[in-house]
Amino acid sequence: LVLFAALVLPSFSEKSELSRAEELLVKEGKETIARITSSPEENSSVLKYQFIQGNDIITGQLDRAEIAKLSPMPVISGDEFVVLYVPSKPEINTLYLNRPTEKQISRFMERAVEKHLKLHPDMAPEEVSCIVGVAFLLGGLDGLADFFYQDLNPAMNPAHNSSSFEKLTSSLPFRKKVEKDCGQ
Numbered sequence: 001l002v003l004f005a006a007l008v009l010p011s012f013s014e015k016s017e018l019s020r021a022e023e024l025l026v027k028e029g030k031e032t033i034a035r036i037t038s039s040p041e042e043n044s045s046v047l048k049y050q051f052i053q054g055n056d057i058i059t060g061q062l063d064r065a066e067i068a069k070l071s072p073m074p075v076i077s078g079d080e081f082v083v084l085y086v087p088s089k090p091e092i093n094t095l096y097l098n099r100p101t102e103k104q105i106s107r108f109m110e111r112a113v114e115k116h117l118k119l120h121p122d123m124a125p126e127e128v129s130c131i132v133g134v135a136f137l138l139g140g141l142d143g144l145a146d147f148f149y150q151d152l153n154p155a156m157n158p159a160h161n162s163s164s165f166e167k168l169t170s171s172l173p174f175r176k177k178v179e180k181d182c183g184q
Contacts, residue, residue: 021086024086024089025084025092025093025106028130030085030086031082031083031084032082032085033080033081034049034053034082034083034095035050035051035078036048037050037059039075039079041075041076043076043079045063046061046062046064047061047063047067049061049062049081049083049095051083053085053087053090058085058090058095060083062172071097072144079100079104080101080103081097082096082099083096084096098141105136105141109136109144110143110146112145113129113170115151116128116131116132119151123148127184131178131182131184133181135169137147137177142159145160146166148162148166
């Protein structure tokens with residue numbers, strides 16, 4: 001019984017600390033832009049980011065498992081996302097990989113276009129840009145990820161792969177929008 005209590009109390013304490021941090025983020029949280037400084041895509045074991053609060057550079061990190069759950073696209077140094085932090089305690093922060101900046105969305109679109117052109121060199125860049133734009137319009141970041149990972153089999157990436165790409169590009173809404181917007 002004593003051993004059980006000793007094991008539960010630290011866990012409860014950790015949850016309590018987490019709850020307090022979440023509460024502070026909700027009550028006092030302020031948003032700004034964070035820039036990725038290293039990522040597992042570049043042989044780092046963790047994703048590191050930084051943002052500026054006042055005159056200070058604040059750093060944070062996420063492990064590989066968290067990244068996969070939060071961003072459908074690969075994340076590399078220089079990428080930018082929204083971070084929510086507590087001004088009085090900026091070390092309490094949450095990076096939102098599902099909330100890229102407008103500039104970052106453009107970078108993701110460029111990466112998807114480049115990848116598609118590499119796999120389909122017979123297509124015109126303008127045509128591919130339009131089609132990728134439709135993918136983003138209809139599917140958001142997931143639509144871009146379907147284009148980016150179109151050459152992977154489902155075992156390598158269960159969420160975004162050749163099957164999800166085929167499903168997106170053969171869907172009636174996608175085909176109609178491509179026909180209307182891209183002249184195909």
